[in-house]
């Protein structure tokens with residue numbers, strides 16, 4: 001069966017890919033293997049770079065290129081001290097798409113735009129999307145509250161149509177995220193007016209994701225109510241699997257929280273090879289810059305390493321497992337190619353079923369009619 005015509009969208013055009021399906025940047029998870037597999041399958045794969053050194057990012061770009069000629073992207077934290085060097089690398093290496101985990105500065109967007117690199121920003125509210133359109137961003141990932149990792153409060157079913165309405169006529173490409181997992185998600189996103197879907201957790205649970213099998217088993221065993229949004233890890237709301245470590249951090253108060261944070265931070269600094277002095281230095285810098293408590297900065301300074309210990313090294317005692325709520329409705333580990341192929345076939349059937357019933361003239365609507 002051919003793909004439904006409304007699945008050729010402004011997103012496929014902007015990124016130069018076959019399918020309006022984006023595998024998002026996930027720290028420690030979306031490395032070269034997953035990104036290359038998504039790109040080869042016809043979607044847009046995005047390398048997570050915030051958790052890589054510049055040299056590692058460069059090597060990961062090479063690895064993706066060895067495996068596929070298709071377009072792919074790199075995810076950045078706009079506030080990273082070496083963000084300018086990362087942007088220069090993306091431009092220099094001709095990576096066609098840069099995605100930002102949070103709002104970039106206008107000059108960062110302008111530099112990428114001038115080089116012809118498409119830009120994506122993750123947003124959690126319609127007004128943020130409007131602002132991004134205003135500074136020349138090409139696309140947004142509208143991530144609803146149920147999404148994985150750092151996340152907002154507006155659910156996907158309210159956020160996506162809200163972002164589409166707020167940015168109508170601006171030319172901004174909108175990708176629906178948070179709870180997306182299959183063909184019905186893609187069909188629904190198109191009906192909401194989005195140009196495609198972006199998925200984190202669903203791609204984390206594929207054969208090509210580098211997360212160890214016993215950790216994938218923990219994800220697969222989680223239900224719809226197994227996740228929690230907590231500020232206890234780094235001060236910003238983050239959706240993770242509810243583990244004993246998270247419960248402990250959540251329930252500790254005042255001095256107890258500080259003691260727990262300090263002992264966790266020290267334990268994990270040993271595991272990650274970061275010296276306690278370096279840890280203290282970066283915690284002090286964070287404390288001086290922001291409004292986080294000492295316990296939050298101590299943990300925040302080490303949060304990336306704690307996540308690494310959990311999802312890369314498979315140390316489940318560390319217990320930091322970022323995930324979307326959709327984890328509770330995922331029960332398999334398909335290859336990326338099978339996943340993308342099935343999503344396209346099911347979305348096409350769903351759209352045909354919705355459009356075909358009464359009036360034969362509406363059987364093959366154009367994308368504008370959806």
Ligand SMILES: Cc1cc2nc3c(=O)[nH]c(=O)nc-3n(C[C@H](O)[C@H](O)[C@H](O)COP(=O)(O)O)c2cc1C
Pocket residue numbers: 024025026027029048050075100101102122141143146147148149150177178179180198199200201202204321322323324325326
């Ligand atoms: C393990 C994990 C790590 C993540 N790391 C990042 C990141 O480094 N940068 C980013 O922009 N988003 C990150 N996210 C958010 C995802 O890119 C994506 O927007 C989100 O997972 C979408 O929701 P879903 O999980 O319901 O698909 C992460 C999510 C997960 C599950």
